[in-house]
Amino acid sequence: MSAVENQSLNSEGKGQGNSILLPQASIAVFSKDQETLASARQLETDWRFARVVVGVEDGDVNSAIQSYQEFESPDLVIVQTETIDAAFTAKLEELAGHCTEGTSAIVIGPENDVNLYRKLIDMGISDYLVKPIMANVMAEICAKTLIEKIGVKGSRLIAFIGAKGGVGTSVLCQSAACGVAEFMGQKTFLLDACGGWSTMSVGLGFEPVTTLLEAAKEIEAENQDNFNRMIHKVTDKLSVLASGSDVMLDQSISADQLEMMIDVLMAKYPVVFVDLSHSPQALQNVVITRANQINLVSTQGLVSLRQSRSLVQEIKDLRGGEDDGIELIINMSGMVSGQDVPRKDIETAMDLNVSAVVPFDAKLFQGNENASRRITSDKDGETLVKSTLLPVVQKIVSGDFTVDNAADKAGSGSGLLGGLMRKLSSK
Ligand SMILES: Nc1ncnc2c1ncn2[C@@H]1O[C@H](COP(=O)(O)OP(=O)(O)OP(=O)(O)O)[C@@H](O)[C@H]1O
Ligand SMILES: [Mg+2]
Structure with missing residues (x-):
């Protein structure tokens, strides 16, 4: 400059x-x-x-x-x-x-x-x-x-947090990470911060051979080789910490330990995703203050939307009062026929734009989950990720992706979202 x-x-x-x-x-x-x-x-x-x-x-x-x-x-x-x-x-x-x-x-x-x-x-x-x-x-x-x-030039930390449990935070975080790696060609790392509660190994099909604590200890001891052995390569460009065998009811790592891990990862990977669903508040807090983008996942339900409103305020407070970088993602849209709150109403109540709407699609999500397959290995999954999640992430991650014919078809006439909505109403 x-x-x-x-x-x-x-x-x-x-x-x-x-x-x-x-x-x-x-x-x-x-x-x-x-x-x-x-x-x-x-x-x-x-x-x-x-x-x-x-x-x-x-x-x-x-x-x-x-x-x-x-x-x-x-x-x-x-x-x-x-x-x-x-x-x-x-x-x-x-x-x-x-x-x-x-x-x-x-x-x-x-x-x-x-x-x-x-x-x-x-x-x-x-x-x-x-x-x-x-x-x-x-x-x-x-x-x-x-x-x-500090060597994190250009690296991006992207967090996913849920307004409440079970709203699909993990599956959307995994899908976005897969999408960035596979369709935007970025070297990407995905970390699940919830220890023994992690379901990432099921969604991405790997063996959880380690724990967050073991990984944190190797980082503290500056033992990079041992830490590298705990990393599982899901695809050519997507790596994850193969954790998840932590004791579910035991205490997790400290915020300082998580931050040290993030520092090491951000020096090596241009894009680092952290799934904060079901993780301790101290870890959520430290990632929220450092993340370049926070994706808040909510469903259409009133309880979830209310929780989102409080959470947006808390996230803003942690980040100096700004809503810069906070993205609201509405998941499982259309799950209960006729019960969806109009997008405009959500935006007004939340004083925040809705960044993406992901339809409820049990066949796609549960089908892939039960087969331990990535959403992006499925053509419909690819279309969904490209048309809903990647445009959000692309605000801060460089790299282009093309929405193929399937996506064009889904969105014919009135844009991608319109297409998805039509797909929904035809269910
Ligand atoms: N859009 C969707 N359509 C259908 N099923 C979905 C959708 N999104 C998520 N699911 C399913 O909902 C279940 C919960 O998802 P997930 O584990 O990602 O939620 P979570 O918010 O991370 O939960 P937790 O609070 O336990 O961390 C999974 O079985 C997932 O496949
Ligand atoms: Mg989760």
Whole structure:
């Protein structure tokens, strides 16, 4: 990103996955500009930065050099200057000499200069920004730089949670993960966070040879080879943790252990799905704060819709009051003939758009489940996943898929959803 673009960052950052709770990290800002200092101080009030230590100093590149002669440098140093000349770039080199390897640096300068921008980037500076730096730009730049630094650049964490038990969260999460791997060609990982309650091995046809706790212990011991042995490849692009043999009534892993596992997975897989149905609240909580997208699954029933409304509010509260990234999926539509709540009414009651409607189809879902087959191995299943779930996931995952003739037929005339609805009413 060039300096020219820096004021448009806020809109650019939206939906790009920067809306996540950032990992533990440290930032130091050296500036004499009151506006920059105020923007840096505001990071403390941004929920994403809850675990980031932000040091703000009324100073310049010389103060930074002095600090890091004595103390260890943070993950990110931001330095503002009023003059950009050879003396300043020499000072930057001196600063680099005192910084710990891996420290990223951003320079804020007085004017837009493409040649200077290139020179600084060549020197290893992460970004060059032109003042004034508003609070939202400061937050987006810092979030983006830290996300890149911890090696999860471009990786997406996608959670599925149910408004209540049995609404089909697991089967939709598995279907979406299969769809992303098979039809969008993305290297994908699927983790079921409910331990011994997991039914994933049935749905995806594998032997549950391990437990979440055993996997977490290998991650803690940094024993990557042992952890890799616990991974089952469902298809060429889809891997899962072959867990599920956990004791059902025993305590699960801690939120910290789950987060360590997610960090390891996100460094290796561009797309990581976590099924949160039936998992302990502490694990749901940590994934919800970090996920780039949260798919909330509900049925048409009043109880489920009511629970969804409360859950949407709680999820928003956990994510700084924003509904950014929350997707509402209505499952088992048409299960009770004539009882479906109109989509518009659901949206009004929930103050959230419905992102997808999945029809009740016992033959497709239970049929495949009983045969231990993936939904996507079935032509109707493929059509359903492509026309309902993948458009939702595609909002944050890159990759294209084509909806084939079967899907076109299902949606003929009035779009895919219309087609599915017609399929429903003909039952
Ligand atoms: N659209 C659908 N049409 C028909 N059956 C469905 C549909 N969606 C899910 N099911 C079936 O409903 C059952 C429950 O699904 P699933 O296990 O995915 O629910 P869950 O919400 O994850 O449950 P839990 O709360 O136990 O984790 C399964 O047998 C599944 O095949
Ligand atoms: Mg489940």
